[in-house]
Amino acid sequence: MLSDRLQKMRENTRERFYNRGRIAPLDEADVDLTGMSPCQAAAELFVRRCRREVPTVFPGEKFCFTRSQGKIKYPKTRIENLSADWELLLEQGVAGRLAVAREKLAAAPPGSETADFLAASIRMLEAALELAERYAAAAEAAGEPAVADLLRRVPRHPARTFHEALQSLFFMFSMFHLSGVTLQGWGRMDQYLEPFYRRDLASGRLTRSEAGELLAEFFIFANRENDAYGMIQQGDDGESLMLGGCRRDGSSAVNDLTLLILETSCDVSMINPKINLRVDSHTPEEILRAGIRLTGRGLGFPQYCNDEVVIPALIDFGYPLEDARDYTVAACWEFVVGNGRDIPNNMAVNLALAADRAIRWGLREHAAFDEILSRVAPEIRGQIKMPEPTLLPNPLFSAFSGECLERGRDLHFGGGDHLHFGCHGCGSSTAADSLAAVKKWVYDKKEVSPEELLRALEGDYRDAEPLRRKLQDSPKTGNHDPETDRYLKFVFDAFAGELKKLGRNKFGGRIRPGTGSAQFYVKMTQGEYRLHLGSTADGRRDGEFISSSLAPAPGVRANGIFSILKTYGTLDYNKLCNGGPITLEFSPAYFRTPEATEKTVGVLRAFVASGCQQIQMNVLDRETLLDAQAHPERHRDLIVRVWGWSGYFVELDKAYQDQIIGRTAYGG
Amino acid sequence: MKGLVFDISEGTIHDGPGLRTTVFLKGCPLRCKWCHSPEGQGRTPEILHLPGAGERLCGVEWDADALGEHLAELAALCGEAGGVTFSGGEPMLQPEFLLEVLTRLTGVHTVVETSGFCDGDALLRVDAMVSRIHYGLKIVDDAAAEFWTGRGTRLILENLRKLDAEGRAEYNLRLPLIAGAVDTPENLRALEALSHTLRRCRRIDFLPANPLAPAKYAACGREFSPECRDCVTGHIPSWFRPAVPWSILD
Numbered sequence: 001m002l003s004d005r006l007q008k009m010r011e012n013t014r015e016r017f018y019n020r021g022r023i024a025p026l027d028e029a030d031v032d033l034t035g036m037s038p039c040q041a042a043a044e045l046f047v048r049r050c051r052r053e054v055p056t057v058f059p060g061e062k063f064c065f066t067r068s069q070g071k072i073k074y075p076k077t078r079i080e081n082l083s084a085d086w087e088l089l090l091e092q093g094v095a096g097r098l099a100v101a102r103e104k105l106a107a108a109p110p111g112s113e114t115a116d117f118l119a120a121s122i123r124m125l126e127a128a129l130e131l132a133e134r135y136a137a138a139a140e141a142a143g144e145p146a147v148a149d150l151l152r153r154v155p156r157h158p159a160r161t162f163h164e165a166l167q168s169l170f171f172m173f174s175m176f177h178l179s180g181v182t183l184q185g186w187g188r189m190d191q192y193l194e195p196f197y198r199r200d201l202a203s204g205r206l207t208r209s210e211a212g213e214l215l216a217e218f219f220i221f222a223n224r225e226n227d228a229y230g231m232i233q234q235g236d237d238g239e240s241l242m243l244g245g246c247r248r249d250g251s252s253a254v255n256d257l258t259l260l261i262l263e264t265s266c267d268v269s270m271i272n273p274k275i276n277l278r279v280d281s282h283t284p285e286e287i288l289r290a291g292i293r294l295t296g297r298g299l300g301f302p303q304y305c306n307d308e309v310v311i312p313a314l315i316d317f318g319y320p321l322e323d324a325r326d327y328t329v330a331a332c333w334e335f336v337v338g339n340g341r342d343i344p345n346n347m348a349v350n351l352a353l354a355a356d357r358a359i360r361w362g363l364r365e366h367a368a369f370d371e372i373l374s375r376v377a378p379e380i381r382g383q384i385k386m387p388e389p390t391l392l393p394n395p396l397f398s399a400f401s402g403e404c405l406e407r408g409r410d411l412h413f414g415g416g417d418h419l420h421f422g423c424h425g426c427g428s429s430t431a432a433d434s435l436a437a438v439k440k441w442v443y444d445k446k447e448v449s450p451e452e453l454l455r456a457l458e459g460d461y462r463d464a465e466p467l468r469r470k471l472q473d474s475p476k477t478g479n480h481d482p483e484t485d486r487y488l489k490f491v492f493d494a495f496a497g498e499l500k501k502l503g504r505n506k507f508g509g510r511i512r513p514g515t516g517s518a519q520f521y522v523k524m525t526q527g528e529y530r531l532h533l534g535s536t537a538d539g540r541r542d543g544e545f546i547s548s549s550l551a552p553a554p555g556v557r558a559n560g561i562f563s564i565l566k567t568y569g570t571l572d573y574n575k576l577c578n579g580g581p582i583t584l585e586f587s588p589a590y591f592r593t594p595e596a597t598e599k600t601v602g603v604l605r606a607f608v609a610s611g612c613q614q615i616q617m618n619v620l621d622r623e624t625l626l627d628a629q630a631h632p633e634r635h636r637d638l639i640v641r642v643w644g645w646s647g648y649f650v651e652l653d654k655a656y657q658d659q660i661i662g663r664t665a666y667g668g
Numbered sequence: 669m670k671g672l673v674f675d676i677s678e679g680t681i682h683d684g685p686g687l688r689t690t691v692f693l694k695g696c697p698l699r700c701k702w703c704h705s706p707e708g709q710g711r712t713p714e715i716l717h718l719p720g721a722g723e724r725l726c727g728v729e730w731d732a733d734a735l736g737e738h739l740a741e742l743a744a745l746c747g748e749a750g751g752v753t754f755s756g757g758e759p760m761l762q763p764e765f766l767l768e769v770l771t772r773l774t775g776v777h778t779v780v781e782t783s784g785f786c787d788g789d790a791l792l793r794v795d796a797m798v799s800r801i802h803y804g805l806k807i808v809d810d811a812a813a814e815f816w817t818g819r820g821t822r823l824i825l826e827n828l829r830k831l832d833a834e835g836r837a838e839y840n841l842r843l844p845l846i847a848g849a850v851d852t853p854e855n856l857r858a859l860e861a862l863s864h865t866l867r868r869c870r871r872i873d874f875l876p877a878n879p880l881a882p883a884k885y886a887a888c889g890r891e892f893s894p895e896c897r898d899c900v901t902g903h904i905p906s907w908f909r910p911a912v913p914w915s916i917l918d
Contacts, residue, residue, distance in 0.1 A: 560678025562742045590681060593918050602687030603679065606745035668681040
């Protein structure tokens with residue numbers, strides 16, 4: 001339960017009370033950066049933005065930083081989908097990183113790239129400290145001496161207490177955003193905060209419930225800048241954090257803070273931070289129960305990751321064992337490994353379109369069914385090319401990422417150990433279902449001629465309703481049907497195979513195939529887009545959606561949740577290390593009583609046992625969503641899972657609302 | 669051996685302990701006026717006409733071996749607490765089929781839900797193979813039972829006593845708490861008295877009425893019973909004190 005003060009703060013956050021003082025942001029076009037190196041330009045822009053911030057202190061709050069500038073125009077090549085190495089900040093403070101940068105700069109050849117990077121990093125670190133000092137002064141002037149003291153201690157120095165650690169994190173998280181980083185993650189919070197939590201409890205500085213109250217306030221703070229940080233839709237703002245799993249040595253990483261964070265997230269019930277929970281066969285029942293209780297709040301998280309599948313896939317891709325065990329997630333679901341700068345949501349393939357083009361070609365050419373299958377891979381190949389982006393540096397973020405400072409190189413200029421790219425594989429259920437329908441009706445039963453189907457596809461099933469119904473009566477992905485399972489596996493194998501053939505680019509990066517779809521279920525089906533999907537052979541009309549990440553196609557009611565888990569358990573995840581969750585909607589009955597919730601824990605056990613990689617369990621009550629569409633004012637706080645993130649339903653564009661309403665909820 | 673199944677529900681939470689798979693066997697000798705699965709009553713496959721969703725064939729013939737294997741595979745995902753529940757319709761209408769499926773499920777927690785209107789010896793043979801029986805006695809009085817369910821209660825009570833005396837699996841009574849039919853003072857008093865004569869009954873669970881029941885009748889081309897039009901959940905008075913614990917399930 002939240003205290004009255006926090007309840008009020010939560011309410012104020014939803015009312016955008018804290019955003020009333022927003023001023024126009026300083027954008028690149030507003031600053032003369034001519035003649036500067038990219039590192040200097042990044043530093044100049046950041047310093048100017050820091051100075052433009054107006055410190056605002058609200059009475060009685062335990063933390064400080066409220067952004068003044070509104071949403072900035074982000075360069076395409078910004079740092080995003082990463083978590084800083086928060087341990088570095090907590091253990092060394094900004095001053096510690098400054099000392100490293102200064103020492104390295106003294107040894108660097110003047111005029112070198114290294115010197116340029118380090119000088120920029122120093123300027124940015126100093127600007128962040130200067131702003132912290134202005135906040136301290138503002139707190140003093142506002143009659144909040146404790147907050148002033150806190151801001152003079154952190155982020156400059158290493159944190160000593162749980163409270164200091166949280167303030168240090170929040171301030172620097174906000175600084176990274178101000179420097180142009182987006183979709184930031186909080187990383188493995190129950191790991192790096194645990195020593196502070198344990199020490200404060202042992203010394204009597206905090207009780208467990210006081211620590212929970214601090215965390216709750218911190219979580220509410222994490223929702224303050226939704227409007228400034230949201231990307232494609234409001235709510236798509238990262239702030240994902242990872243809990244549980246194992247340590248670098250493989251032993252269990254679960255601790256009391258894991259549980260406290262799950263409980264606190266339940267109490268706060270806002271869209272941030274988005275919780276992820278790593279599970280395996282040995283995860284304690286108590287943790288799974290707390291996870292399912294949070295799932296039952298209907299916030300669309302935690303998202304669950306199966307360590308028994310994820311870690312081997314990351315190792316298989318080439319990450320070192322200990323780093324793989326230490327994985328977290330990017331903004332949505334993409335697995336992120338430390339000491340690097342991977343871009344996990346760089347590109348997307350429309351698998352349904354690749355299958356559809358192969359099918360139409362086969363129908364036109366009267367090809368054998370196997371020839372259609374062998375045409376799928378080249379169609380995928382035609383959609384992709386090796387990314388060779390021009391990356392801009394961020395010497396501030398780099399100071400808290402791996403050994404960039406020690407190596408004297410920006411994260412974007414090779415300061416990390418790896419720079420791989422992630423590729424989403426979208427519309428897989430529609431691809432498999434289309435292949436199954438063609439196989440059944442054109443090749444096996446021979447009741448539909450190639451010409452008839454081709455004509456219907458080209459005419460978007462106008463005047464072909466009986467044929468469309470017939471095609472719908474085919475095996476469907478999600479039923480653990482041998483036919484569709486085979487095609488599903490086939491398209492993902494073709495996808496992974498084609499991406500592997502791309503080899504390495506100039507950054508030494510390879511492509512990580514994934515099973516997510518991000519915003520592409522809308523982009524690929526609604527309106528103009530390079531990879532637009534028209535009508536498909538499974539009976540789907542142009543304009544109808546494809547599913548979000550891994551799920552039976554929209555409109556398909558599968559046999560049930562076990563069949564869906566068994567279906568997706570057949571995939572070879574060792575080839576699919578970028579992630580992408582099974583998206584499964586549950587009726588509220590699964591969470592209505594404590595007894596029901598306890599039974600629902602079994603779904604997680606089944607998820608692990610069936611060898612699936614990742615799952616989002618969402619509570620879906622269609623009637624409520626329809627009512628919210630008609631009367632948004634009555635459902636202001638209704639939260640839904642969109643793709644890899646949760647948002648307020650009433651703040652979404654209609655296309656995203658409609659796709660969610662069209663999902664199938666499974667009953668208890 | 670073949671049997672007729674009209675639905676398989678995966679991940680159920682209301683049909684026994686843990687997370688389960690519930691199999692609905694088609695065909696029932698009773699015609700309860702509140703029945704929420706009218707499509708499960710007939711003993712042959714039938715076509716349902718679903719408004720807005722076209723037609724659906726209700727009733728699939730399964731080979732006992734294949735069904736047993738399928739259920740064992742699903743049960744492997746149910747964890748130790750969960751398992752498989754056989755419901756209906758009336759699963760005891762196809763006892764040989766049921767027994768053959770059960771032989772494939774050794775080591776799995778199994779529940780059979782029956783109205784008790786069945787062959788008593790067959791019931792004991794099933795009892796020997798399952799972990800638990802949900803005995804769906806509804807109305808104790810013979811004439812009232814005949815009126816509400818289409819069948820008198822003599823055989824049902826006889827089988828209950830037999831199960832109580834000779835059975836080995838744990839069993840509970842499970843009743844739909846239909847207002848005006850099951851929650852009448854006469855029926856509850858009779859149930860109370862009956863409970864004191866049973867030795868092995870573990871508990872009495874009442875199920876809430878299903879308000880969605882009437883909608884299903886149109887799909888089967890039938891009309892919902894007017895006596896039961898409201899189909900609301902009844903009440904248990906404070907004086908109700910059976911010999912075993914009782915509850916109203918969610």
